[in-house]
Structure formats: structure tokens, C-alpha cells
Amino acid sequence: DGGITQSPKYLFRKEGQNVTLSCEQNLNHDAMYWYRQDPGQGLRLIYYSQIVNDFQKGDIAEGYSVSREKKESFPLTVTSAQKNPTAFYLCASSIGNLGRTGELFFGEGSRLTVL
Amino acid sequence: QQPVQSPQAVILREGEDAVINCSSSKALYSVHWYRQKHGEAPVFLMILLKGGEQKGHDKISASFNEKKQQSSLYLTASQLSYSGTYFCGTEMYAGNNRKLIWGLGTSLAVNP
Numbered sequence: 001d002g003g004i005t006q007s008p009k010y011l012f013r014k015e016g017q018n019v020t021l022s023c024e025q026n027l028n029h030d031a032m033y034w035y036r037q038d039p040g041q042g043l044r045l046i047y048y049s050q051i052v053n054d055f056q057k058g059d060i061a062e063g064y065s066v067s068r069e070k071k072e073s074f075p076l077t078v079t080s081a082q083k084n085p086t087a088f089y090l091c092a093s094s095i096g097n098l099g100r101t102g103e104l105f106f107g108e109g110s111r112l113t114v115l
Numbered sequence: 116q117q118p119v120q121s122p123q124a125v126i127l128r129e130g131e132d133a134v135i136n137c138s139s140s141k142a143l144y145s146v147h148w149y150r151q152k153h154g155e156a157p158v159f160l161m162i163l164l165k166g167g168e169q170k171g172h173d174k175i176s177a178s179f180n181e182k183k184q185q186s187s188l189y190l191t192a193s194q195l196s197y198s199g200t201y202f203c204g205t206e207m208y209a210g211n212n213r214k215l216i217w218g219l220g221t222s223l224a225v226n227p
Contacts, residue, residue: 042117042202042217043157090156103147106156 002027006091006107013085013114021076021110023091032074033104035090036060043090049074078112085114116141118205120218127193127225135188135221137203144213146179146186147204150197151220157202160188193225 004025013019025032031050035043045058049068063082068074074093078085088111092104118139125133137146145164149157163179163186174191186205190197200220206213 040219042219043204044217045215103159103162104149104157105159108156109154 004091004093004105004107006089006110008110009108011110011112013112015114016080018080019078019085019112021078021089021091021112023074023076023107024072025074025091025093025105026072027093027105028071029093029095029105030071031094031096032068033092033094034058034064034066034074034076035092037088037090037109046076046089085112087112116207116216118203118216118218120201120203120221122221123219124222125224127197127223129195129225129227130192131225133190133193133223135190135201135203135223137186137188137205137218139184139205139207141184141205141207143179143181143184143205143207145206146177147206147215148177148186148188149202149204150199151202152199160201190223193223195225195227198223198225 007022033048034046036046037043044060046064047055047058047066049055052068052071055066055068063079065077088109090109091107094104118137121136145162147162148160151157165181177188179186200222202220203218204215206215
């Protein structure tokens with residue numbers, strides 16, 4: 001079955017450590033996205049990529065980094081520069097650019113807790 | 116820029132109807148609706164493009180009034196499975212691009 005796989009589902013890290021969240025899709029989608037979700041908040045866009053080897057900052061990119069070396073993969077690194085990294089992180093993909101061709105397909109999410 | 120969803124929360128008995136509204140202060144290209152259950156990924160419901168269209172999915176339908184920059188989601192004869200948080204995403208113009216901004220969500224609980 002096609003879909004998006006995020007790992008790990010739960011992650012605990014000490015303050016000051018970088019962590020990398022994995023996102024893999026086998027839907028052959030061009031565009032991939034990382035969102036952050038905090039309690040009572042809507043989704044906020046961290047980074048997105050419309051094509052391999054290219055990505056753009058979203059609304060809250062500070063303290064995060066990404067890469068897009070393969071079409072299927074879009075890992076997110078939460079660096080020590082991110083002041084409040086504890087959150088639920090969602091990866092998504094779509095056939096085309098944001099909203100242009102339809103729905104976003106979301107992964108199950110990764111919950112990061114910084115101790 | 117963030118769309119405003121109302122109500123913030125609603126509690127229904129199984130079989131009752133509900134309406135969730137999503138309003139924006141900006142001109143919209145489209146409105147997206149998703150449902151998210153606790154701890155799970157959001158699930159796509161529908162997209163409405165400008166032009167005042169209506170769409171339906173089982174007993175869930177929605178309308179989009181482009182002039183009012185408002186969309187409404189209608190849940191008819193609610194089922195227990197409808198429980199969750201409903202998010203609207205409003206796609207608006209941002210220079211030469213379009214941008215998707217999400218509302219804070221409406222929590223819906225359907226009780227037996």
C-alpha cells in the first residue's frame with residue numbers, strides 16, 4: 001500500500017541535542033512538507049520541497065533543517081537552536097504544489113519531547 | 116491571515132447535525148477540510164475551489180462562498196466516527212505563489 005512513513009513515532013532527547021525525524025513516501029509525489037502541531041494550535045509549515053534537491057522555508061523554519069536528496073525522502077533535523085522543540089511533527093506529501101492539485105497525504109506523526 | 120473557525124468545540128448526540136464555519140479576512144483560492152483524531156494524522160475530507168461550489172462526502176458536505184471568504188462544513192446525522200478535530204486550511208495568494216494557512220480547529224465529540 002502507498003503512503004507516508006514517519007519514524008520514530010516517539011522520541012525523547014536531552015536539551016541541546018540535534019535530532020532527525022525520518023519521512024519516506026512511496027506515492028511518487030513531487031511535493032513534501034513538514035508541519036509542526038502544538039496543543040490547541042493549527043498546523044504550521046516548517047519547510048517544504050517541490051522537487052529533489054530544492055526546498056523552501058515555511059513560516060517557522062528557524063532552528064530546523066531539511067534535505068531532499070531523493071524524491072521519496074524528506075528528513076527533518078531539529079537543531080539545538082530550536083528554542084521550543086517539544087511538539088508533534090507531521091510530514092505530508094502532495095502530487096503538485098500546495099493546494100494546486102488536491103489533498104495532502106499525512107504521515108502518522110512523530111512526537112518529540114525534549115527533557 | 117489565519118482563518119477563524121467557529122465554534123471552537125461542539126458536543127453532539129449521535130444522529131444530530133452540526134455546522135462548522137471557517138472565515139478568512141483574505142481573498143481565497145480554495146478551502147481544504149481535514150479531520151484529525153487524537154494522536155493521529157489529519158485525514159482529507161474535501162477541497163473547495165473558488166466559484167461557490169459545494170461538495171459532499173457521505174453525510175458530510177461543505178460550501179464555499181468566495182465573496183464572503185467563508186466556508187462551512189455540514190455534518191448530517193452524525194455518527195460516533197465523526198468525533199475528532201476538524202481543521203480548515205485556506206489557500207490564499209502570496210505574491211506569485213499560493214499559501215495554505217490552517218485554522219485552530221473545531222473539536223467535535225459525538226456521544227451515543
